[in-house]
Amino acid sequence: MKWKVGCIQMDIIFGEPKRNMELAEKWFEKAASEKCTVVVLPELWTTGYDLTRLDEIAHEKGEEIIQFLQQQAKKHEIHIIGGSVANQTADGVLNTMYVVDKEGRLVHEYSKLHLFQLMDEHLYLKAGQDETLFMIEGEGAASFICYDIRFPEWMRKPILKGAKMMFVVAEWPEPRLDHWQTLLRARAIENQSYVIACNRSGQDKNNKFAGHSMIIDPWGAVIAEGSDHEELVIGEVDLDEIDSIRNRIPVFDDRRPESY
Numbered sequence: 001m002k003w004k005v006g007c008i009q010m011d012i013i014f015g016e017p018k019r020n021m022e023l024a025e026k027w028f029e030k031a032a033s034e035k036c037t038v039v040v041l042p043e044l045w046t047t048g049y050d051l052t053r054l055d056e057i058a059h060e061k062g063e064e065i066i067q068f069l070q071q072q073a074k075k076h077e078i079h080i081i082g083g084s085v086a087n088q089t090a091d092g093v094l095n096t097m098y099v100v101d102k103e104g105r106l107v108h109e110y111s112k113l114h115l116f117q118l119m120d121e122h123l124y125l126k127a128g129q130d131e132t133l134f135m136i137e138g139e140g141a142a143s144f145i146c147y148d149i150r151f152p153e154w155m156r157k158p159i160l161k162g163a164k165m166m167f168v169v170a171e172w173p174e175p176r177l178d179h180w181q182t183l184l185r186a187r188a189i190e191n192q193s194y195v196i197a198c199n200r201s202g203q204d205k206n207n208k209f210a211g212h213s214m215i216i217d218p219w220g221a222v223i224a225e226g227s228d229h230e231e232l233v234i235g236e237v238d239l240d241e242i243d244s245i246r247n248r249i250p251v252f253d254d255r256r257p258e259s260y
């Protein structure tokens with residue numbers, strides 16, 4: 001099955017949820033006009049890293065954002081991997097991804113497990129505990145947020161349960177662009193799976209972000225890679241490729257989990 005996927009490499013406006021929602025709306029129009037099947041937003045796309053104002057700008061139980069994504073998904077008949085947003089819960093603020101299918105159903109929620117201390121996440125955010133595996137049009141997929149890609153054991157888990165595509169949403173800083181590119185290719189190769197990784201572009205007062213959203217096939221070839229500017233990065237994913245690559249080098253048959 002072939003899918004056209006689009007990564008919205010948004011230049012997020014710092015601490016301005018309403019303006020970022022307007023911006024996202026324009027990019028959804030563009031993705032629909034390009035006939036994308038799936039569209040992906042970056043990490044914390046409504047607020048950026050405005051962590052000190054989360055009391056004011058985090059979304060109460062994500063409700064407003066879930067409704068917005070549902071309405072956009074139905075309008076454009078497109079599956080939305082909704083980046084992540086600051087989600088105010090009774091236990092604290094989570095960094096949560098919502099996935100909405102093209103009928104407007106909320107099919108998955110994932111809150112970032114690994115908090116990135118270098119950007120003070122542990123001071124303002126609470127770690128999630130969710131499952132990463134979800135289904136979209138009957139196909140297995142998995143959700144990850146930024147720093148998660150440094151933890152291969154975490155990314156392997158949903159693959160062993162049937163995921164064929166790993167969606168990564170990020171605000172990855174430009175000074176470590178080479179880590180971003182290398183880690184994503186490694187995750188695709190070792191898991192013999194597609195990686196669809198959407199990173200933001202632009203900068204805030206502390207960081208310049210890398211852009212370079214990437215769509216990588218299960219052999220590790222880069223199908224599409226963004227520039228460092230705001231843009232929609234589009235690539236075609238052919239899920240039938242996965243079986244042929246897994247048959248060529250049968251990594252999953254050759255694993256020796258009893259030894260590790």
Ligand SMILES: O=C(O)CCC(=O)C(=O)O
Nearest residue numbers: 116146147171172173176
């Ligand atoms: O691991 C890194 O170098 C970047 C991670 C990051 O920026 C994040 O998780 O928000």
